[in-house]
Amino acid sequence: MIIVMGTPGAGKSTVLGEASKDRKEWTVVNYGDLMVDIAKEKKLVSSRDELRKLSVANQRTIQAAVGDKLSKMGGKVILDTHCSINTPQGYYPGLPNSLLAKLRVDALVLVNAPLEDILGRRKSDTARVRDAQVREELAEHIRINEAMLAAYSVLSGAPVLIIDNANGKLDVAVERLEALLGSFKA
Amino acid sequence: MIIVMGTPGAGKSTVLGEASKDRKEWTVVNYGDLMVDIAKEKKLVSSRDELRKLSVANQRTIQAAVGDKLSKMGGKVILDTHCSINTPQGYYPGLPNSLLAKLRVDALVLVNAPLEDILGRRKSDTARVRDAQVREELAEHIRINEAMLAAYSVLSGAPVLIIDNANGKLDVAVERLEALLGSFKA
């Protein structure tokens, strides 16, 4: 299993979509989608929006079920998830050890992009008004993502690849991910 | 349990004191005080200063006892401790996994401040004389604190909140911690 994560705005979905589209031997699994599916099965939610409103206890139950499901998947799997999730309570790790310990991870990928490129892609009004603060928060998120990534690597033993998806360099980013996928022969 | 840590000089005590003073449902426990209490009970020391002189074996015994005590505390607890401790042997983690694994952590908070603000608050003679070196060491300490914080988060699954206590912005820092405390309803 390869886990692909990204800083929001770094273009993870585009890079992952391009790199995996002609590689049908890989199954791309989106962590969020899997959570919604399992929560629906358990009759805990009827839509994705309700996930956030679940109690912490129920969220943990679903996460444990997701981990169990992922641990049983065979074949070549790309797990598409967050490195960390920025919430009012702080950054939640996308791969807490309780989940990570269940998985056999072969590689950890973080799709990143230069801070200015990400800010340009977001171009929200809020970003323009409170520019310096938004810039600082994004820089902090990138630092926390890298530090969590290192911890995931130490815990799992899997290597970490940081792919820079700078403006105008999508092809280079896609090539790096393709090369990684290609390095895992059956 | 919420764990509040801080880079020395960042003003953790002030922020924590202000945020918790009117919130009597939270018990603030200082890790260092707890160590002294337990070491005294065990007749290993008669004062705080003697803690540092204990053998590593005795320190580990006390730390284990502190962990056991903390793991049994009920109710809403704020643990006030160091993110890392700078010693001649290097930075010791304030929450080594041997301790962290015993606790049920709901949030990890690091009180930080801009490097120049911290240096200004310290204003020791040494800092003035060896300015560049002191600045570099502090920057290193802040980086190590953030990286350890990320590891604590991955191991515990708890989110990390970095609160910036810049000069003249104490009220903002206090509000952020108050908001976090308020988000944990019984």
Added chain:
Amino acid sequence: MIIVMGTPGAGKSTVLGEASKDRKEWTVVNYGDLMVDIAKEKKLVSSRDELRKLSVANQRTIQAAVGDKLSKMGGKVILDTHCSINTPQGYYPGLPNSLLAKLRVDALVLVNAPLEDILGRRKSDTARVRDAQVREELAEHIRINEAMLAAYSVLSGAPVLIIDNANGKLDVAVERLEALLGSFKA
């Protein structure tokens, strides 16, 4: 056991050689050498170059055997290894938790040097041609090393010491490591 790691080009071998040469009570063990020895014993390779070509399964078997051997070593041991290893698949952790959990680590040392000093020492043609990219990659490697170091510390409870081996300051770097070695009395 003390573990000494270094960013390539930071001068770990020189600092370690100088600091340990008159301290015969310390046994310096090179992780890579130990891997080769064990792989040869197991008839898996006949030379160091063949190590890289081994299957992942065989590499894991050897790493486990190295861990077992290290965990049984008595006396004062300095383990000389990589903090992380830069490969086309990404940065592999030098001390994955599967290895780290077997060791009783008393201190973690990272020998670092200013980015420009390391680049100057490498002075390869490639570095001159693609200067900006090489600089960025090295900065990334240094950040990942520090973040992994912090994770090693949190998992093992051992302190981390970052020794700066800047140009012209080898004596200061050696003194710091000597002081650390001297602080561990039998």
